Amino acid sequence: xxxxxxxxxxxxxxxxxxxxxxxxxxxxxxxxxxxxxxxxxxxxxxxxxxxxxxxxxxxxxxxxxxxxxxxxxxxxxxxxxxxxxxxxxxxxxxxxxxxxxxxxxxxxxxxxxxxxxxxxxxxxxxxxxxxxxxxxxxxxxxxxxxxxxxxxxxxxxxxxxxxxxxxxxxxxxxxxxxxxxxxxxxxxxxxxxxxxxxxxxxxxxxxxxxxxxxxxxxxxxxxxxxxxxxxxxxxxxxxxxxxxxxxxxxxxxxxxxxxxxxxxxxxxxxxxxxxxxxxxxxxxxxxxxxxxxxxxxxxxxxxxxxxxxxxxxxxxxxxxxxxxxxxxxxxxxxxxxxxxxxxxxxxxxxxxxxxxxxxxxxxxxxxxxxxxxxxxxxxxxxxxxxxxxxxxxxxxxxxxxxxxxxxxxxxxxxxxxxxxxxxxxxxxxxxxxxxxxxxxxxxxxxxxxxxxxxxxxxxxxxxxxxxxxxxxxxxxxxxxxxxxxxxxxxxxxxxxxxxxxxxxxxxxxxxxxxxxxxxxxxxxxxxxxx
Amino acid sequence: xxxxxxxxxxxxxxxxxxxxxxxxxxxxxxxxxxxxxxxxxxxxxxxxxxxxxxxxxxxxxxxxxxxxxxxxxxxxxxxxxxxxxxxxxxxxxxxxxxxxxxxxxxxxxxxxxxxxxxxxxxxxxxxxxxxxxxxxxxxxxxxxxxxxxxxxxxxxxxxxxxxxxxxxxxxxxxxxxxxxxxxxxxxxxxxxxxxxxxxxxxxxxxxxxxxxxxxxxxxxxxxxxxxxxxxxxxxxxxxxxxxxxxxxxxxxxxxxx
Numbered sequence: 001x002x003x004x005x006x007x008x009x010x011x012x013x014x015x016x017x018x019x020x021x022x023x024x025x026x027x028x029x030x031x032x033x034x035x036x037x038x039x040x041x042x043x044x045x046x047x048x049x050x051x052x053x054x055x056x057x058x059x060x061x062x063x064x065x066x067x068x069x070x071x072x073x074x075x076x077x078x079x080x081x082x083x084x085x086x087x088x089x090x091x092x093x094x095x096x097x098x099x100x101x102x103x104x105x106x107x108x109x110x111x112x113x114x115x116x117x118x119x120x121x122x123x124x125x126x127x128x129x130x131x132x133x134x135x136x137x138x139x140x141x142x143x144x145x146x147x148x149x150x151x152x153x154x155x156x157x158x159x160x161x162x163x164x165x166x167x168x169x170x171x172x173x174x175x176x177x178x179x180x181x182x183x184x185x186x187x188x189x190x191x192x193x194x195x196x197x198x199x200x201x202x203x204x205x206x207x208x209x210x211x212x213x214x215x216x217x218x219x220x221x222x223x224x225x226x227x228x229x230x231x232x233x234x235x236x237x238x239x240x241x242x243x244x245x246x247x248x249x250x251x252x253x254x255x256x257x258x259x260x261x262x263x264x265x266x267x268x269x270x271x272x273x274x275x276x277x278x279x280x281x282x283x284x285x286x287x288x289x290x291x292x293x294x295x296x297x298x299x300x301x302x303x304x305x306x307x308x309x310x311x312x313x314x315x316x317x318x319x320x321x322x323x324x325x326x327x328x329x330x331x332x333x334x335x336x337x338x339x340x341x342x343x344x345x346x347x348x349x350x351x352x353x354x355x356x357x358x359x360x361x362x363x364x365x366x367x368x369x370x371x372x373x374x375x376x377x378x379x380x381x382x383x384x385x386x387x388x389x390x391x392x393x394x395x396x397x398x399x400x401x402x403x404x405x406x407x408x409x410x411x412x413x414x415x416x417x418x419x420x421x422x423x424x425x426x427x428x429x430x431x432x433x434x435x436x437x438x439x440x441x442x443x444x445x446x447x448x449x450x451x452x453x454x455x456x457x458x459x460x461x462x463x464x465x466x467x468x469x470x471x472x473x474x475x476x477x478x479x480x481x482x483x484x485x486x487x488x489x490x491x492x493x494x495x496x497x498x499x500x501x502x503x504x505x506x507x508x509x510x511x512x513x514x515x516x517x518x519x520x521x522x523x524x525x526x527x528x529x530x
Numbered sequence: 531x532x533x534x535x536x537x538x539x540x541x542x543x544x545x546x547x548x549x550x551x552x553x554x555x556x557x558x559x560x561x562x563x564x565x566x567x568x569x570x571x572x573x574x575x576x577x578x579x580x581x582x583x584x585x586x587x588x589x590x591x592x593x594x595x596x597x598x599x600x601x602x603x604x605x606x607x608x609x610x611x612x613x614x615x616x617x618x619x620x621x622x623x624x625x626x627x628x629x630x631x632x633x634x635x636x637x638x639x640x641x642x643x644x645x646x647x648x649x650x651x652x653x654x655x656x657x658x659x660x661x662x663x664x665x666x667x668x669x670x671x672x673x674x675x676x677x678x679x680x681x682x683x684x685x686x687x688x689x690x691x692x693x694x695x696x697x698x699x700x701x702x703x704x705x706x707x708x709x710x711x712x713x714x715x716x717x718x719x720x721x722x723x724x725x726x727x728x729x730x731x732x733x734x735x736x737x738x739x740x741x742x743x744x745x746x747x748x749x750x751x752x753x754x755x756x757x758x759x760x761x762x763x764x765x766x767x768x769x770x771x772x773x774x775x776x777x778x779x780x781x782x783x784x785x786x787x
Contacts, residue, residue, distance in 0.1 A: 170666060295634040299620065299627075306622035306663070359617040362584055363679070366612060367635040369603035521586040528617065 006102055010110035018114060039115050043122035050126030060225045061209035063127045067148065068218040070123060074152040076182075077116075078160035079175060093261070100258050104250060111153040124148050127221045133228030140235060141224045147242045148217035154249040155217075161256040174308040185319045192327045213238065216245035292373070296380035301387070303356070309439055309446070310356055314349060314388075321345035322396055329403040336406050336413040342396035343417040346389040347424020347466070351459055353381050353432040354516075355439050359528035365520040375513035378429050382505060385425065393417045412477050412490045415497025419473040422501020423466035426508020431458040433515035438529035448529040469504055473497050534593075535560040535687050535718040536581060541590035543576050550576040552742035553590070558720060558735070560595070560687075563713045565729035566722040568739035569768055574722040575615055577739070578691050581720075582612045595686055608636075611680035613673070615691035615722075621665035625656055625675045628664055632679040643682065650678040655704055670701035677705060681712070688712065690721035694728060706732065726761040736760070740768040 023029075053059045093103075111117065128141035197205065213222035223238035288294035303310050321342030328334030354361050368374050397417055401410045435458040438448035447455040477493055480486035516523070538556040543549075551573045558564050568574050579585035581592050583599045583606065591598060597605040620628055626647060633643030651657045654674040659667065664675060673693055680688060688709075694702050709732075713719050723729050729736060736753045738746040745767045746753050750760065757763035 290640065292635060292637070295631055299623065299631050302627070303620075303622055357620070360620045362612075362614055362617045363620060363632060364635070365584060366582075366607055367632075367637075369607045521584060524584055 006098065007106040007109050010106040011113055014110040014113045036115055039119050043119040047122045047126040050123070050130045053130045058206060060131045060222070061205040063131055064209040064212050064218045064222050064225075065205055067124070067127055067221045068212040068215055070120060071148075071152055071155065071215075071217045074120075074156045075159050078156050079163065098261075100254050103257065104254050107157065108150070108153060108250075111157060112149070117149065117153060120149055120152055121145070124221070128224050131221060131225040131228065137224050137228040140227045140239070143239065144220035144224050144242070147239070147246060148220040151217040151220070151242060151246050151249065154246055154253060158249045158253040158256070161253050161260060164256075164260060184316065185323070188320070188323050188327075192323070192331070195331065214241065216242045219245075292376045293380040293383065296377055297384040297387070300381050300384035304384075304388070307356075309441065313446075317345040317349060318392065321392070325396060325400040326403065329400050334400065334404060336397070336401050336404060336409040337416065339393075339397035339400040339413050340417050340420050343389065343393040343421040344424060344463075344466075346385070346392060347421050347428060348459070348463075349389075350382065350385055350425045350428025351431055351462055352436060352439070352455070353378070353428070354436045354523050355432075355527045357527060358439065358441060359524070361524050361527050365524055368517055368520060371514045371517045374433075374516035375509060378432070378509050378512055378516065382425050382429065382509065386421075389421060393421060409490070411492075411494035412480075412497075415493035415495070416470070416473060416477060417497070418494075418501040419470050419497040419504070420466065420501070422504040423469040424463075425501075426469065426504040427462040427466045429505075429508045429512035430515070431462045433512045433519060433523070434458075435461075436523045436526040438527050440529075451526070451529065454526075473500055533560055534558065535562075535564075535595060536720065537593040538577075538581065539591045541577065541580060541592065542588045543573075543580060543585070544588055549742050551580070551587075554739075554742070554744045556737060556744055556747065558718070558737070560718050561713070561716050562718060562735040563709070563733045564718065564720045564735045564737065565733035566720060566737050566739060567724060567726065567729050567764060568722075569724060571741075572739040572768075573742040574739055575691055578689055578720070578722060579614065582610060582614075582689050583607065584612070584614065608683070609686045611683065611685035611688045613676045613680045613688075613690045613693055615695065619664050619672065619676060619679070622663060624661045624663055625651065625667070625671075625678075626660040628675060629678055629682060633682045636683040638683060646682055647678070650681060653704075653708060654678055655701075669696040670698050673697050674701055674705060677708065681708070685717070687718045687720065690719065692723060693721055694723060694725065726759070726764055730760040738764060738767050 050063070053062070124145045128138070128145055132138050132141045209222075212218045219238040220242040223235040223242070226232075226235035226238060288297050304314050305311060321344075324341045325334060325338035328338055354364070357364060364377065368377060394414065394417075397410065397413050401407055401413065435454050437451040437454045437458065439446055440448050473493070473496065476496065477490075480490050480493065534557050536556065536558040538554060541551055541554045541556075543551040554573075554577065566574050566577070576585065580587045580590075581594065581599065583592075583603060586600075591600075593599070594606045595609050597609075599606050620631065623631060629647035629650065630640075630643055633647065634640060638646075648657075651660050654677065656671060656674055656678070659671060664672065667675065673696075677690070677693065680690070690709075693705060693709075697705065709719055709721075730750065733750060735749055736747070737744055738753060753767075754760050754763045757766065
């Protein structure tokens, strides 16, 4: 008995899934339609933009880069949005009697249906229009678009199949929380890159494109350009490379798919291996002080690494704290004082300490029975934070200074950084006790519904207060810089700033401790809404 | 008088319009296995939260082993162990790390914490999963690691909110074994449940709660009275007489379909 063709079945399944996106509650339906319309509008705009690029000098470099980025997007998309496409998870089909080849064909065809592929198609067509010169180039362009699109789709599928165990596990969901972050930091890098290109022209991209024209799917579009230039040999090689990549991806996909669907679910088998790995991470505890201080520091530091929400917040702070001063210095528009950004961004991590605990705060609450306990708890959390922030803020300040060559200002920049860090820790400790709020563990939100006002008071009120608290050091810096004899004394700002910051932190912790000890049940209620 | 583990006077808690606990007085004897029973929404969790100092009451006083929970938290917190329901643990720690953390926060010396943790993990059948993160634990394993954390500092009174909810029979038996051994040494266990068979087989003292009030207290025999089982006595106490379902669902089962 010959099985009926399954390709139409899968395409219909995909269409049903797309249609079902419309059968949700009002808000989600609106969001679904809005995102679809937005994606299509963006695709259309891009198409127009790309066509407008036609004939510009170095346009092909930009386009090769754009297609390479597109390919990268397809590769990482299934890692970050595992629930985005239900047909990506082939383990749902395990119970069905399916052969690998027809299945691959059917899944690949079904993958071509959707907004993502349509968006990609628009971009690829636009790219071809922008770089193709002459009839032959357009003819090759048709092949190139098809090949590039298939490479993108097969890439996403192969990555998803190779990582499906990861994607359906808790670790995969943790990874998804970090995705927003990668996009945010990527946007920063693109932003600075675009500014640089704006300053010195598209020619900057040529060396990058030199390499990327050999990386599928960008190689397919590079081939279209090569045909236009008359380099038929180069074009053939690039097209062959793309086709080869497609075959290889399909083979990898097929192998993983077959193994996935014929081997038992391994989600419960991984225990032994992870056990061996995690046991080795106990060295940290021995370096920290004994008692509550060390215990709390150890847990806080572990959470920076292990809790996806806290990790995302930290990585954002670390990245932005570095990117803003260093990139500005690199572009020659910076100032040493921008380095304080690192201290400010990292100081934010002291805010809402107990919200970061979620409702597990009850464990802490059960062991705090005096103001002294609360003080030690808060101080230990501040120490854990300083263990990362102090060296990092120093490093960022030194690097920024080195890039600007403004070594004379290093002491005052460091002094200001430390004063600001101290002020942030002080206000952070106090607002943690006074205005705690829940951080939902699922999804991208960082504030539980109904607590947004509280979070605003906590963060912005705290930051303004921190800036005000720093005013004496800022005033001293300005005074030393404008007064005639002041320059000789600016080195004083380093010890003064550091001592002032340490003093502020000490006072902040002293004020926050009684609040914390008195308000334990109220804090627990406030942080348990996630 | 040293025979009372917990003494509650005029305890009230309102959430907006809803009265969760409506002025309860309760005296729980020391050294007993005590069941706090009641239907869902009776106020069991709210009561236990207020007794353990995790929730501030609107009115009333709570004394645990002779010390006021709100006036004298140092004495109380050192003497009680808690396993709440519906609150998280530090789930990004492994089971062993969670015990090490909790024990050290409680002020026990590190070596002692590690020794007790090893034994607890062994007895509770968690040794194989001790290096797994708690976030990857099953419900039964979570209850067991929560119990281990609550027992670590050898408390005088142990409060457990629904310790058997969602727990498989094997884990339930393990938990039972540990609790029975613990009360045999003279300690007090207070646990809430709505599974009467369980309470009947475990407890020697029962408090029945419904709609925020205490309906009955006493030994198992006293509360059961003339009723054939605790289940029957309980249904009468909370006023949920089994309705005759004979005529309402007469189409269900048998007959023409």
